[in-house]
Structures are given as C-alpha cells and as structure tokens.
Amino acid sequence: MSTKHETYYVPAQSAWPIVGAIGLFLIAFGAGHFVQQIKTGASGAGYILLTGIAVILFMLVGWFRTVIKESMTGLYSSQMDRSFRQGMSWFIFSEVMFFAAFFGALFYARMISVPWLGGASNNAMTHEVLWPNFEAVWPLLTTPGGTTTEAMGWNGLPLINTIILLTSSITLHFAHISLEKGKRTAITLWLGLTILLGLCFLALQAEEYSHAYHEMGLTLTSGVYGNTFFLLTGFHGMHVTLGTIFLLVLFFRVLKGHFSADKHFAFQAGSWYWHFVDVVWLCLFVFVYVL
Template sequence: MAENQSYYVPASSPWPIIGAIGLGLIAWGAGNTVIDMTNNQDGYGSTVLTIGIIVMAVMLFGWFRDQINESMQGLYNDQLGNSYKQGMSWFIFSEVMFFAAFFGALFYARIIAVPWLDGASNNVMTAEVLWPEFVAQWPLTKTPGGTETQAMGWYGLPLINTVILVVSSVTCHFAHVGLEKDNRKQLTAWLGLTIILGCIFL
C-alpha cells in the first residue's frame, strides 16, 4: 500500500503580482514607443518599456532563486513534481491554442473575408457599399484609404528569426541532455546560449 506523502505548500510570494506589473509596464511602454516612433517625437514610451523590462528581470531572478532554494532544502516531492509537469503541459497546450487562434483568423481573413469584400457569393452589394474599388488579392497591399504597402518577403528578418528559433531548440536540447546527465557545466553553457538566442530573437 502506497504511503501518503505530505504536499509542500510554498509561502505567499510577491513575484506573481510583480510580474503582472512588469508585463503591464512592458505593454504600455511598447505601445507608446511605437506611437512615439510613428510621430517622430520623444515621449516616455521607451522609458516605461525599459522600467518594465527591468521589473521582469528582477521578478524572474527572484522567483527562480526562491524555487532553487526550496528545491535545495528538500521541500519538494514526487507529487509536487507531477504538479509542475501538469502545469507545463497546460502551458504548452495554451500556447498551441494561442497560435491556432491566430492561424484560424488568418484562414478566415484569407479564404472567407477577402473574397466577400470583392463580392463573392451573394455579397455583391457588400462590395459596392463598403469598398467598390477593392480587388481580392493576397496579401492585401492597399488600404481603404488608398495607401499602398509592400508585402514582406520570406528572406531577411523572417528567415533570420526562423533560423534563430531552430538553433535555439537545438541548444535547449543539449542543455536538457546535460541536466539528465547531471552535468551542470553543460547545462549552464547551453542554457545560457539558448537564453541569448531568445533575447536576439526578441
């Protein structure tokens, strides 16, 4: 018969609310930075963005420090380890659904909405009333106001970011191998390289 294990419940932590504040500052600062760049003016957006990044860095350092200290004190058990695995599984699932929503929106816009705006099916009057000059094409390079844009090619920044993502997955794998072999030097080196690649990607 299996023995009941005590479940470790950590003390209240300030890091979640600090992380939420940091993310809010980053979103606010990034939005205002884009506005400042668009209007060619010096605003407070970049300052708020920098503060948000610093707050997030402090939060990550502090939270990871607490987790490592609790683990080194032997406060965790198999039951808590399963909770971490389940939490990571739900996080990955949420990321999958996040991108599924984006691809679903892209599919809807490209396959359904764009032809409708050009009068496809029974939407002739929709095209005449909303945008008579509209021509169904993809990607859309002309706005209702008449502004012409240019589609981004696959080369350049998209290709560079794709290469960075693929390489970072390889470095993360080597870090995981080091963790399984209890090789802290290998883990630290490859994980550090993975973090650097992530920062370059951003």
C-alpha cells in the first residue's frame, strides 16, 4: 500500500499583519476622536482616520500580491487549501459575532432601556426622576437635551439598496457557476456587474447619509437612535467597501487567466464574504429600517 505525502507550505515571516494592526489602530483612534471632534469642534482626527484607511489599503495590496504569487507558483497543496477554508470560515464567524454585538446593543436599547426609562418593571419613580416627560417609543427621536431628529424610512434609498445587494448576490452566484463551467467571458461579465452593483450601493448610501445629516437632522449626536443607526449601517458600508475591493482583485485575476474549474478557492472565499455582507444587510433593513 502506498501513501501520498503532501508538503505543507509554511510562509516566511511577514510584516503585513503588523502593518494591518497599525492601520486598524489608526482607524479606531481616528474614528473615535473624529466623533468627539464633531461635538467639540477640534480638528485633526479626520487626517488620522484617513491615514489608517490608507495604511489598510497598502496592506491589502501587498498581502494580496504575496498570496497570489505563492498560489500561482504552486506552493499551495490541498492541505493548505483546507487551512484556507477553515481560516475563512472562522473569519466570517468572527464577523458574525462583531455584528451580533451591535445588534445586541440595538435590541437592549429598544427592548430594555427604553421601556425601563418609560416606567416599565416598577420603575415609575426612576422614570419621574430621570426623564419625567419621556415616552417609551422607538425610534427615540428626542434626546435628554431636547435635540430632535427624524427616523429614516425603509422605502426610497434603503429599499433600492436592498434590491441592489440582493441582485449582486445573484450575479456573483452566476459568476461562480460560470467559473465552474470554464466560461471565462461570462465570469468577467457577471463579476463586473457585481462590482458595479456594489459601487452603486456605496454611492447611494453616501447620498442617504448626506440626506440624513443635512435635511433630517439625523447625526451621530442624535441620541441612541442616531448612534445605533450610523454604527450598524456605517460598519456594514465599510464591509461592503472591503468586499468590493476583494471582488476587484478577483476581477483582475480573472482577466489574467487565474483560477480553474477545480482550483479557485480565492474566488469562493470572496463569494462567501459577499453573501455574508448581503445577509447582514437584510438583518439591518428589517431591524433598523422597517421595525
């Protein structure tokens, strides 16, 4: 009986994880201070945030280039492929937990904090002391300081963006099927259409934010409703941006003749990530916009 031994490729030490960590730190630091800047009128935090984004983009380009080179030179075995699948699965699971925390904050505010402030669960005295004129309704459109805002409706741009993302999942699925059948022209067309839909989503979300800030008075300082709205939709928009970058890399790799019907996990990983982003948006649409 013969056994086949596969060589498991162990990459050399890389600086890209450290570069990515620095970029994420700058984004977190810059974003946090940028929010404070809105309240205090200070300046400079926006530049830190932009620097962090630039560092992340630089890291993505360098790391993608390294991995693509390793893959195309035949360094990866089937065992390495299984490791990639497990790694991507755990990464998506971590993203699920990331959004679960924000959805948890939304549900806590809606189902516990707001009723509690309204005098539920024998908290009538607390209600009178903390916020005598408070009405336990959601969305909460008035802050303790008296700032009022409007709720973002589900129709209009949010509904259009939902249709766009659902359509993009369908076009990406067709691209994946075309790849498995070896139809490279169809892959390019379907994948290009998916990227275009992703860019349309981001453009419409930017328009939605502009409308919210300038015409509705819905900002990050608009109490718990404004906070949860922008945190959930903003982080989702960031994930759509990263997903679009991922798909762009796959698009150019397809143009260069990369991937085959039986060896295309990078394409599959991008597909997993994009479908995950779409599922998160459906949850957002229901719990943030509709309910």
